Amino acid sequence: MQSVIELSLPLTKESMKDLRAGDMVKLSGDMLVFRDAGHKRLYQSIIDGHQAFDYKGETIYFMGPCPARANEALGSAGPTTSCRMDKYTPFMLDGGLAAQIGKGKRSSECIDAFKRNGAVYFAAIGGAGAVYSKCIEKAQVLCFEDLGTEAVRRITVKDFPVVVAVDSLGNCIYKD
Amino acid sequence: MITVSTEYIAQKIKEAIDRISCEVEPSCRAALKKAWEEESNPTAKFALGVMNDNIDLAAAENRPVCQDTGMVVVFVRVGKDVILTGRLLQDAIDCAVKDAYVALRKSVLDPVTRINTGTNAPAIVHTSYVEGENVEIEVMLKGFGSENMSQIRLLNPAQGLEEAKRLIVDSVKIAASNPCPPVILGVGLGGTLEKAALMSKHALFRQIGSNNPDPQLDALEKELLGKINELGIGAQGFGGNVSALGVFIESYPTHISSLPVAINVLCHCSRAVKIVIDGRKEGTVCNL
Numbered sequence: 001m002q003s004v005i006e007l008s009l010p011l012t013k014e015s016m017k018d019l020r021a022g023d024m025v026k027l028s029g030d031m032l033v034f035r036d037a038g039h040k041r042l043y044q045s046i047i048d049g050h051q052a053f054d055y056k057g058e059t060i061y062f063m064g065p066c067p068a069r070a071n072e073a074l075g076s077a078g079p080t081t082s083c084r085m086d087k088y089t090p091f092m093l094d095g096g097l098a099a100q101i102g103k104g105k106r107s108s109e110c111i112d113a114f115k116r117n118g119a120v121y122f123a124a125i126g127g128a129g130a131v132y133s134k135c136i137e138k139a140q141v142l143c144f145e146d147l148g149t150e151a152v153r154r155i156t157v158k159d160f161p162v163v164v165a166v167d168s169l170g171n172c173i174y175k176d
Numbered sequence: 177m178i179t180v181s182t183e184y185i186a187q188k189i190k191e192a193i194d195r196i197s198c199e200v201e202p203s204c205r206a207a208l209k210k211a212w213e214e215e216s217n218p219t220a221k222f223a224l225g226v227m228n229d230n231i232d233l234a235a236a237e238n239r240p241v242c243q244d245t246g247m248v249v250v251f252v253r254v255g256k257d258v259i260l261t262g263r264l265l266q267d268a269i270d271c272a273v274k275d276a277y278v279a280l281r282k283s284v285l286d287p288v289t290r291i292n293t294g295t296n297a298p299a300i301v302h303t304s305y306v307e308g309e310n311v312e313i314e315v316m317l318k319g320f321g322s323e324n325m326s327q328i329r330l331l332n333p334a335q336g337l338e339e340a341k342r343l344i345v346d347s348v349k350i351a352a353s354n355p356c357p358p359v360i361l362g363v364g365l366g367g368t369l370e371k372a373a374l375m376s377k378h379a380l381f382r383q384i385g386s387n388n389p390d391p392q393l394d395a396l397e398k399e400l401l402g403k404i405n406e407l408g409i410g411a412q413g414f415g416g417n418v419s420a421l422g423v424f425i426e427s428y429p430t431h432i433s434s435l436p437v438a439i440n441v442l443c444h445c446s447r448a449v450k451i452v453i454d455g456r457k458e459g460t461v462c463n464l
Contacts, residue, residue: 024222037290066240066281075281076234076243081321081354103321104354104413125223126321126356126412127445128230130239148292149281161226163219163414173219174353174413
């Protein structure tokens with residue numbers, strides 16, 4: 001069994017440069033959470049010339065949670081399919097986004113962008129909503145609250161299990 | 177004559193949603209434990225370990241197993257000697273969905289405006305009439321990471337069953353990591369466009385490891401499962417020897433011009449249950 005690498009957020013090019021596709025990692029620290037509708041609205045805000053929020057140096061987790069129950073920061077919180085966010089990804093990586101977390105394959109344009117920017121794409125374990133909920137210590141809505149589960153959130157996680165799916169050299173865990 | 181109120185049916189569905197959002201279907205749960213034991217790829221084994229821990233944790237602490245608590249799909253088979261009373265069945269079920277989803281993710285929206293209904297209603301309800309005095313209800317919470325990977329094709333008869341098999345195996349290959357494999361496949365073979373789709377959904381209620389009562393379809397299911405597991409997709413698409421937990425086929429006669437094939441993809445955590453309301457015990461028996 002391979003060992004699990006522990007990493008703190010925010011991630012830097014330096015902290016990501018030795019990660020390789022297939023490495024198992026536990027992340028701790030702050031990340032942003034949003035998915036389809038959040039990306040669409042952020043992108044539109046940039047086109048309109050008043051960017052809704054900054055994502056430089058951030059790690060984005062593609063996820064839309066269940067409502068929190070008693071003693072939870074957020075309800076079940078597993079990843080959603082990343083390829084739906086491919087359209088926005090090269091632009092955001094070129095703009096300083098550090099890393100993304102989701103599930104599933106990415107386009108070749110995205111893989112090139114991860115490589116070009118020394119960035120990493122992590123796969124969280126799809127369906128593991130309860131496990132990820134337990135890893136979330138804090139959560140707050142940052143903007144687009146009207147989007148409900150698709151609002152933009154900032155969360156603080158501890159020992160959040162992921163696998164390196166695309167590393168900073170452009171190696172990919174998924175076969176063609 | 178026997179009457180069963182739609183409110184009673186709705187109450188049973190609400191209880192079912194409360195439970196299956198947190199508890200994976202038992203045969204599926206057992207199949208995933210077995211997959212972990214048999215997996216030789218270390219990354220896939222790591223993923224299966226997290227998946228099994230998640231299923232155990234969700235059941236033990238009554239947390240939704242996946243944040244995508246899905247759209248609610250309900251098949252209702254009404255015994256022909258039963259009369260349903262009360263409000264319309266669709267309205268009663270939607271009310272149950274609204275109640276149950278206060279604590280769950282509301283994922284349902286208008287396809288044009290993309291504005292969320294805010295309640296996870298409406299449910300998808302399929303009703304049919306059967307012999308007897310019972311009301312049989314099958315409830316599934318269907319996530320869309322997997323639903324989006326589903327396919328339907330109307331093949332040329334000249335392409336035949338071989339093309340249908342290729343299509344089914346390829347659908348898992350194309351879906352790859354997206355539907356949270358190991359997947360479960362429901363296949364509808366024959367009928368019309370919508371009949372094939374409906375059968376492919378209904379086939380997903382089969383228990384993992386169960387045999388198809390039709391020997392030809394049973395052999396086909398086993399052949400396809402073998403071929404899919406040779407693809408090497410593995411849990412979460414990380415590579416490995418378990419890419420699917422089951423392939424379940426329903427068939428129906430079709431037209432001389434076509435071979436409809438619908439493939440409905442389900443993720444590794446099946447959230448489905450069958451409830452039988454015994455009309456004689458739970459309904460009201462009366463003279464009409």
